[in-house]
């Protein structure tokens with residue numbers, strides 16, 4: 341292809357994506373679809389690693405696709421599809437499993453964190469091989485660029501190592517070595533209650549998370565009770581080391597309004613943090629309401645959503661098939 345191809349995906353593990361997913365991932369995807377051939381995937385096979393209820397998984401897969409559309413993914417321009425609809429993901433993952441060292445996979449910090457929480461009996465082999473499936477997702481489309489948040493950097497490094505290893509073992513051109521596309525400024529939206537850790541579906545209690553599909557009143561509450569530093573006399577400025585809470589609020593403010601962070605900081609500097617929070621809450625509501633209305637429209641027309649996803653799967657398969665054939669041929673299959 342003349343244009344670089346990009347691939348990215350999110351798991352349908354919750355009823356809703358959160359603001360960190362939107363700012364760190366979805367909004368980047370939307371910007372990138374203008375200038376790249378993009379594939380955006382709902383990675384339902386990845387969600388199986390945490391043994392979801394089947395009916396809930398199916399519903400959340402559709403809801404996640406609706407949120408991609410609501411955020412502005414254009415299914416004419418980009419390929420929007422569900423991972424399990426393209427069997428080649430699982431096929432390539434097996435090939436890559438046999439290229440990945442056991443110790444190498446064991447060094448993934450996300451696996452170490454998640455498996456520590458779940459204990460060895462609660463941890464599936466799928467959770468262990470999750471980054472291998474992710475590498476397959478990317479290589480299956482010869483993707484050269486992968487827009488992700490900071491938390492995925494190590495998995496991307498593994499993908500690059502695997503691609504380079506395959507090119508050495510099986511000949512140049514076996515796999516494209518992808519670059520991570522991590523936009524520093526938004527790569528890590530922090531939990532509103534604990535600005536030292538990232539906003540995540542697994543955040544304790546979830547009080548510091550803004551869900552894209554939740555009642556906007558809850559978002560207002562979460563923002564107004566956001567943890568900031570105690571001393572308001574230090575003012576409003578973007579300084580993630582000294583003022584992580586305030587800096588996080590400024591990042592979110594900028595992301596949902598498109599305004600420059602320094603301009604926002606200047607506007608609120610010298611005033612109480614309360615003013616910043618109230619206006620940010622308004623801005624987030626102004627973002628959430630139309631987003632939710634668009635998501636509802638897509639969810640209210642299941643036949644159209646199915647059509648979009650079936651068309652995306654057809655187009656994804658057409659790219660994946662020759663790539664998988666090439667891999668099989670190189671591996672001696």
Ligand code: ADP
Nearest residue numbers: 351360361364365488489527528529539540541
């Ligand atoms: P989570 O981290 O909540 O489990 P996922 O692993 O499904 O969510 O992440 C989906 C995408 O959203 C990934 O590209 C990830 O890097 C990005 N992402 C997740 N949380 C954040 C965050 N707090 N800030 C920025 N990006 C994030």
Ligand code: NA
Nearest residue numbers: 489491492540
């Ligand atoms: Na993550």
